[in-house]
Amino acid sequence: SSLDVVFSHDKPRAASPGIALSDGPEFRANQLRLQRALVAHRPALWIHGHLHHRYTDTVVVDPQSPPTRVIGLGCDPDAARGAYRPSDAWCLLDLEQDQPVRHITGAVAARLGART
Helix, strand or coil, X not given: CCCCEEEECCCCCCCCCCCCCCCXXXXXXXXXXHHXXXXXXXXXXXXXXXXXXXXXXXXXXXXXXXCEEEEECCCCCCCCCCCCCHHHHCCEECCCCCCCEECCCHHHHHHXXXXX
């Protein structure tokens, strides 16, 4: 892949959050632009917000290339409409580790100012 990580507001079109929050026609144009970027650059990891729904998906552009892991982050408590968990809204990216993505919980979240 030519990129390791992409951060965006919305998701690439092929990512499936498992809920129908972003299937409306008003979202398609931007998601298709992001999908074209995913196809062109094939990042290992794509992290986005927008849906306020925590999920992880794997998008395969080409079976001969590594897939892209897409992570949708949850919402912050001030914008939450229902259950809120700090671990859904935060993501740490440690570029020095073999397993670089982990979600913040407990003491780490408290040090970073997340509400638990």
